[in-house]
Amino acid sequence: MHRRDFLKLSATTGCAALLGPSLGGCAGPAQWQKLMTQGPAKESPTACNICFWSCAAVVHTIGDQIWKITGHPDDPHCEGRLCTRGTGGVGAYNDPNRLVKPLMRVERDGKQSFEVVSWDKALGFIAEKLTKIAREHGPDRLAAATHGPGAAHFIHLLRAFGSDSIAEPAFGQCRGPRDTGFYLTFGEGVGSPEQTDMENARCVVLIGSHIGENLHNSQVRTFADAVRNGAEIIVVDPRFSVAASKAQHWLPIRPGTDIALLLAWMNVIISERLYDAGYVARNTTGFDQLAAHVAPFTPEWAWNETGIEPDVIRRTARIMASAAPATVLHPGRHSTWWGDDTQRARAMAILVGLLGIWGRKGGYFIPEAAELPEFPLPAYPTPKTSWRDVTSKKYPLAGAPLVDVVLDNCIGPDPHYRALIIYDTNLPMSVPGAGEKLAQAAKSLDLIVAIDVQPSEATGYADVILPECSYLERYDVLRNDDEREPCIALRGPALPPRGESKPGWEIAREIGHRLGLDKYFPWKDYTEVIDWRLKQVGGSLEEMRKIGVKRFPRKTPVYYEPGAAIAFKTPSGKIELYSTILKDAGFDPLPLPARQPPPPDGFYRLNYGRAPQHSFSRTQNNPVLYQLMPENVVWIHPSTALRFNVENESYVRLVNQDGKVSNAVRVRVTERTRPDSVWLTHGFGHTAESLKLAYGRGADDSALMTRVLFDPISGGTGMRGNFVTLRRESA
Amino acid sequence: MQEEVLASVMANPRVVPDLQIWGWQIATYLFLGGFAAGLMVFSGWAIVSGREEQAPFAATRAPLVALGGLAVGMTTLFLDLEHKINVWRFYTTLQVTSPMSWGSWVLLLVMPALALLAIAGLPRAVPPLERWLEGLPFAGPRIIAPVFRLCFAWRRPLAAVNIGLGIALGIYTGILLSAFNARPFWHSALLGPLFLISGLSTGAAAIVLGAGEPRERHLFGRLDLGLIAVEMALVGLFVIDMLNGNALQQAAVARVLNGNMSSLFWFGFIGLGLGVPAVLEAAMWRRAAAPIAMAAALLVLGGGYLLRHIVVATGQQTSWTQLHNQFDPALLERLRGDGPDPDGRF
Amino acid sequence: MAHYAMVIDTRTCIGCCDCVDACRMENKVPEGLCFDWVVEITKGRYPDLKTEFRSERCNHCSHATCVEACPTGASQYWNDSNIVVVDALRCTGCKACIAACPYDARLIMQPEGYIGKCTFCVHRVQNGDDPACVAVCPAKAMHFGLLDSPTSEVSRLLATRDHYTLMPETGNKPNVFYLR
Numbered sequence A: 001m002h003r004r005d006f007l008k009l010s011a012t013t014g015c016a017a018l019l020g021p022s023l024g025g026c027a028g029p030a031q032w033q034k035l036m037t038q039g040p041a042k043e044s045p046t047a048c049n050i051c052f053w054s055c056a057a058v059v060h061t062i063g064d065q066i067w068k069i070t071g072h073p074d075d076p077h078c079e080g081r082l083c084t085r086g087t088g089g090v091g092a093y094n095d096p097n098r099l100v101k102p103l104m105r106v107e108r109d110g111k112q113s114f115e116v117v118s119w120d121k122a123l124g125f126i127a128e129k130l131t132k133i134a135r136e137h138g139p140d141r142l143a144a145a146t147h148g149p150g151a152a153h154f155i156h157l158l159r160a161f162g163s164d165s166i167a168e169p170a171f172g173q174c175r176g177p178r179d180t181g182f183y184l185t186f187g188e189g190v191g192s193p194e195q196t197d198m199e200n201a202r203c204v205v206l207i208g209s210h211i212g213e214n215l216h217n218s219q220v221r222t223f224a225d226a227v228r229n230g231a232e233i234i235v236v237d238p239r240f241s242v243a244a245s246k247a248q249h250w251l252p253i254r255p256g257t258d259i260a261l262l263l264a265w266m267n268v269i270i271s272e273r274l275y276d277a278g279y280v281a282r283n284t285t286g287f288d289q290l291a292a293h294v295a296p297f298t299p300e301w302a303w304n305e306t307g308i309e310p311d312v313i314r315r316t317a318r319i320m321a322s323a324a325p326a327t328v329l330h331p332g333r334h335s336t337w338w339g340d341d342t343q344r345a346r347a348m349a350i351l352v353g354l355l356g357i358w359g360r361k362g363g364y365f366i367p368e369a370a371e372l373p374e375f376p377l378p379a380y381p382t383p384k385t386s387w388r389d390v391t392s393k394k395y396p397l398a399g400a401p402l403v404d405v406v407l408d409n410c411i412g413p414d415p416h417y418r419a420l421i422i423y424d425t426n427l428p429m430s431v432p433g434a435g436e437k438l439a440q441a442a443k444s445l446d447l448i449v450a451i452d453v454q455p456s457e458a459t460g461y462a463d464v465i466l467p468e469c470s471y472l473e474r475y476d477v478l479r480n481d482d483e484r485e486p487c488i489a490l491r492g493p494a495l496p497p498r499g500e501s502k503p504g505w506e507i508a509r510e511i512g513h514r515l516g517l518d519k520y521f522p523w524k525d526y527t528e529v530i531d532w533r534l535k536q537v538g539g540s541l542e543e544m545r546k547i548g549v550k551r552f553p554r555k556t557p558v559y560y561e562p563g564a565a566i567a568f569k570t571p572s573g574k575i576e577l578y579s580t581i582l583k584d585a586g587f588d589p590l591p592l593p594a595r596q597p598p599p600p601d602g603f604y605r606l607n608y609g610r611a612p613q614h615s616f617s618r619t620q621n622n623p624v625l626y627q628l629m630p631e632n633v634v635w636i637h638p639s640t641a642l643r644f645n646v647e648n649e650s651y652v653r654l655v656n657q658d659g660k661v662s663n664a665v666r667v668r669v670t671e672r673t674r675p676d677s678v679w680l681t682h683g684f685g686h687t688a689e690s691l692k693l694a695y696g697r698g699a700d701d702s703a704l705m706t707r708v709l710f711d712p713i714s715g716g717t718g719m720r721g722n723f724v725t726l727r728r729e730s731a
Numbered sequence B: 001m002q003e004e005v006l007a008s009v010m011a012n013p014r015v016v017p018d019l020q021i022w023g024w025q026i027a028t029y030l031f032l033g034g035f036a037a038g039l040m041v042f043s044g045w046a047i048v049s050g051r052e053e054q055a056p057f058a059a060t061r062a063p064l065v066a067l068g069g070l071a072v073g074m075t076t077l078f079l080d081l082e083h084k085i086n087v088w089r090f091y092t093t094l095q096v097t098s099p100m101s102w103g104s105w106v107l108l109l110v111m112p113a114l115a116l117l118a119i120a121g122l123p124r125a126v127p128p129l130e131r132w133l134e135g136l137p138f139a140g141p142r143i144i145a146p147v148f149r150l151c152f153a154w155r156r157p158l159a160a161v162n163i164g165l166g167i168a169l170g171i172y173t174g175i176l177l178s179a180f181n182a183r184p185f186w187h188s189a190l191l192g193p194l195f196l197i198s199g200l201s202t203g204a205a206a207i208v209l210g211a212g213e214p215r216e217r218h219l220f221g222r223l224d225l226g227l228i229a230v231e232m233a234l235v236g237l238f239v240i241d242m243l244n245g246n247a248l249q250q251a252a253v254a255r256v257l258n259g260n261m262s263s264l265f266w267f268g269f270i271g272l273g274l275g276v277p278a279v280l281e282a283a284m285w286r287r288a289a290a291p292i293a294m295a296a297a298l299l300v301l302g303g304g305y306l307l308r309h310i311v312v313a314t315g316q317q318t319s320w321t322q323l324h325n326q327f328d329p330a331l332l333e334r335l336r337g338d339g340p341d342p343d344g345r346f
Numbered sequence C: 001m002a003h004y005a006m007v008i009d010t011r012t013c014i015g016c017c018d019c020v021d022a023c024r025m026e027n028k029v030p031e032g033l034c035f036d037w038v039v040e041i042t043k044g045r046y047p048d049l050k051t052e053f054r055s056e057r058c059n060h061c062s063h064a065t066c067v068e069a070c071p072t073g074a075s076q077y078w079n080d081s082n083i084v085v086v087d088a089l090r091c092t093g094c095k096a097c098i099a100a101c102p103y104d105a106r107l108i109m110q111p112e113g114y115i116g117k118c119t120f121c122v123h124r125v126q127n128g129d130d131p132a133c134v135a136v137c138p139a140k141a142m143h144f145g146l147l148d149s150p151t152s153e154v155s156r157l158l159a160t161r162d163h164y165t166l167m168p169e170t171g172n173k174p175n176v177f178y179l180r
């Protein structure tokens, strides 16, 4: 079967693979009266996976029922406080629409459908296909698109098999440009969690970053610390974000002109000699070129570009400089905006260098992870072709595989890749244009496997859908991030897997065994790996099941000594204000401002981002989070409302510059959006019918992103260059 | 410009986004409570003032009608309870601050007093029933007949008690609402008197309807005209009170005067419920024509219900708290399975 | 009398609704209902704007009109404190208390029909824990404690920071305070 149609899991085919209803009431005394006398609940440690911030948490169960999930008090990611989404994690377990049985695409009488099959059949089918591909084309022709901590098991599987083509939307659609820009400047990217020392900052500068709506837990908490401590908050955002509402200085910038503002700030800081001269002299190269470069970019010039008045630019530049080094110029995170994103990140990184805040208290601290040995396994084979071979033709400086490029190489009569594994990512909604690409790839590829917890937009293209159990029902790789204080956190099961769903490690191992990769999976149960690793640092799984989080003392200082000369991992060993790498690759060695075309008449910029109640496109069907936000609404400015004669609660469709039409979406008329823009929360407008709550609710920003502004340096897919107009809906 | 929206969704049924805790059941109960109160007062008055001959319906049958009305009213009140198994809890305590608690005790006193008055009048109200009851073997002569006699003998003091309790009941139906500071439209001291007078008016109308004799019909028709006049004055004062009240009260009364309740108020209550019957009754000042008098009485009864309906509904449309959902709150109904598509989720 | 108060800092509250979420989980609030909610207030015109978030719930009024209106005593103060709770075993569902609450803080529990509301998490407070919403707030914007002691965190915050309550003109003497 070669031509695959997108299949919706319908009631007739897929119902048995989804969980049934589970609602009930109770009579008698009130809940609080019962709670007054309720015995202690069972508590088991986990790490949240509603986003990959992976806050350590405690699951409280009563019998076989999950009661609540709370933050682990010792965890630096959450300090005992999960975010809205993490608290709503209960719904990830209770969602009645979860996948609970393996499904395979079958064709009967010319009609394709998904059928429930045994694990053995599904895995056997996958192994058979992969073996054939390895034999005929080589194992390097297997690619994967992954996300999240659980991806480690499948990355391991691919590397063992002989492929390193593993792309994640968290790079090309998220951090790619930022990390590339900082990498080019500092020789290293910005960590995750970001090493921003906001709790000690006297000034915080957010460029875009909508912390508050972006609910990365410790970021929110430390930002709130900064607000509480009375730090000067400078927020550059065309929209009146939550962060902007906390700021003394909100700079409602003309979209897409941040580089101009950054250059003007540098102009002020250099011309008024507000930079940390000693730090710059000791630790940077290219200052003179930079000074000459920014000289023409005066605040007066930038006013015309950005719409920000010169005295505001001067004042904010002076504030951030006088607070330095206790200034957090936040690197941002989702940075695939306008196609000039690596250069914008460069401009931010250069400013970080000028202010001398890298490695300084109140600026960027130096993160450290625990020294946790890997489980001893044989070395991976070297792939015959690497992801670089397919990527570097287009993006020579791309630091990681790109989902786009992988998909492009899955298409055509003789595609480079022959099979695709999709794990924990929903490509049609997270990568602009990926829906169509996946549809085309489905015609060319020999095998598509999707491993997911729910029937998503991506699973519809798969030959085999494997149901993973939720994070509350499985072990995963130990969390050991670079952070302020080294610490390890455990994700362990609080409940048995629902239905026939299985943990990712088991799925990966089962496929591995069937591919003859036994030596890479020499254990029966993944707990052996966890236990072995913990024992190397004086712990054990048994201990970890009790404590959940294990902290370690730091071995290196959190900050550099003032006045120290720092060794950077750049070619020059210094902060490269002027980038020779970029120059050699044919790019601008110093960032240049760009301009974005204004919206055509009657059109508005499509702005998008997060709402605190949801994660990407993964939580809209979560019954707990659905209660907080069952749909997205489109924010329009009152002047837009007047023009289209719509008001609150009316429904409209958004039509983009290429005629793409969205679902009907409710209007919110608000001053918080720029008059030339509209705002949508990302992740809504699901087309997978078996997501009973989420299906058809709200508008999908991704589907309206038909104009992608590729960043030539990082390969990021700039998403902000799209325009929409409104079409009134009758009801 | 000020925008105030809910960041979360609030869909607590019948509380937010719209307060709809009390509907026709409570309006009916308040109406029938007032109606029964009116009948009690007039029945008592007819007996105490020695007008039993002149007003036979009021003196004998009216308590029966009141009893029936009140029973229906208490049934609708019961129907309104969300947690019916605990209805007996009303009578395990007297909560001194709660008009509803007082009301439930008043009802407990009203029922027997009214029943005794009804019994006193029963032999003349429904003679065949009396004959049949007294003819019952054993209980008839030994228990029922003496009870009838006793009640009849004590009918004057009973009537006086009924007047007092009737006034209490009538005022209580208004006090019940006016005690709610939280609902600006109800928070007026005039609501008690207004409901009392309206109750008397509906009581009088009921007697006009039931009276077999032109004399009695004429008497209560004229009485009713006076009550309507007083009621109109009270309505006017109530409106003025609201117009002079706080901003929320002004907004509430605006709903009645020219908002969503205005056609019911002007055409239904003021026009058909008060104005037309007043004109008809005035025209019959000297001589009543039975069909017209009955038509006027029916209109008064309808107006009485409308008054309760308008007050109960409008009071719930204005509150201190204004919460606006930005997301469609009806979407949460899908979770509870009580939305338009109960299987929506599965 | 134990005088409990909740103090919420609107300067740091980000409107994330975690408090609503945590309350639902902790108190097993039936799906679709809520004991607390978050209001967003925006004033001004672009770009001169001010937005404030406010996490709201029952105010555990010192003068609780709901308790006064209840005909059965089901609505009551808990253990000589200002914490207002509803005893489901006494509640008739007459809804007088709902009509009496100017803050619309009460609800009809589905499907049982007794009246529900924020309990200030008495079941946690009795053990000395913060209410669930306070304990979860990622911005640490919420505080809970006794006003009887002048050194408690809530007393200190109220003594040092400008604050307001919702509609004090109701006369209900609300005990959820908002710091400006």
Ligand SMILES: Nc1nc2c(c(=O)[nH]1)N[C@H]1C(S)=C(S)[C@@H](COP(=O)(O)OP(=O)(O)OC[C@H]3O[C@@H](n4cnc5c(=O)[nH]c(N)nc54)[C@H](O)[C@@H]3O)O[C@H]1N2
Residues within 6 Å of the ligand: A051, A085, A174, A175, A207, A208, A209, A210, A211, A213, A214, A215, A216, A236, A237, A238, A239, A241, A253, A254, A255, A256, A257, A258, A332, A333, A334, A335, A337, A607, A608, A609, A610, A611, A612, A613, A614, A615, A616, A720
């Ligand atoms: N609740 C929740 N939180 C999350 C996530 C989630 O799914 N849900 N996802 C997490 C992930 S992976 C990421 S990457 C982050 C993303 O969160 P951020 O990294 O904070 O995302 P940004 O794109 O920087 O921020 C979006 C803001 O940029 C503004 N903006 C639009 N155009 C411009 C412009 O031209 N210039 C400037 N200066 N601003 C502009 C928008 O108005 C919006 O307020 O959030 C993380 N946090």
Ligand SMILES: Nc1nc2c(c(=O)[nH]1)N[C@H]1C(S)=C(S)[C@@H](COP(=O)(O)OP(=O)(O)OC[C@H]3O[C@@H](n4cnc5c(=O)[nH]c(N)nc54)[C@H](O)[C@@H]3O)O[C@H]1N2
Residues within 6 Å of the ligand: A049, A146, A147, A150, A169, A170, A173, A174, A175, A334, A423, A424, A425, A426, A427, A429, A430, A431, A432, A451, A452, A453, A454, A456, A457, A458, A468, A469, A470, A471, A608, A609, A615, A616, A617, A618, A682, A701, A702, A703, A705, A719
């Ligand atoms: N239009 C638009 N596109 C964007 C963004 C945007 O703001 N707008 N943001 C971008 C950013 S910053 C990022 S980081 C990416 C993120 O993009 P993705 O990584 O694709 O994130 P999700 O949309 O959350 O996709 C998650 C998928 O994983 C599944 N899943 C959830 N939990 C589990 C689990 O435990 N196991 C398995 N196997 N599967 C699970 C979900 O069901 C869902 O199908 O999106 C990017 N794309």
Ligand code: SF4
Residues within 6 Å of the ligand: A048, A049, A050, A051, A052, A053, A054, A055, A078, A081, A082, A083, A084, A085, A086, A087, A215, A216, A217, A218, A615
């Ligand atoms: S930030 Fe929130 S969703 Fe992400 S891991 Fe932490 S608690 Fe979970």
Ligand code: SF4
Residues within 6 Å of the ligand: C008, C012, C013, C014, C015, C016, C017, C018, C019, C020, C038, C053, C055, C136, C137, C138, C139, C140, C141, C142
């Ligand atoms: S949890 Fe805290 S920050 Fe979030 S809405 Fe509630 S009070 Fe505000």
Ligand code: SF4
Residues within 6 Å of the ligand: C057, C058, C059, C060, C061, C063, C064, C065, C066, C067, C084, C100, C101, C102, C103, C104, C105, C106, C117, C172
């Ligand atoms: S807020 Fe309402 S429910 Fe809470 S104590 Fe006050 S009056 Fe009662």
Ligand code: SF4
Residues within 6 Å of the ligand: C069, C070, C071, C072, C073, C074, C075, C086, C090, C091, C092, C093, C094, C095, C096, C097, C098, C115
């Ligand atoms: S509904 Fe229940 S708690 Fe409320 S007033 Fe009636 S009996 Fe009291």
Ligand code: SF4
Residues within 6 Å of the ligand: C022, C023, C024, C026, C027, C035, C036, C057, C117, C118, C119, C120, C121, C131, C132, C133, C134
């Ligand atoms: S105090 Fe407890 S019951 Fe009240 S809103 Fe907070 S979590 Fe809910």
Ligand SMILES: [Mo]
Residues within 6 Å of the ligand: A170, A173, A174, A175, A333, A334
């Ligand atoms: Mo991201």
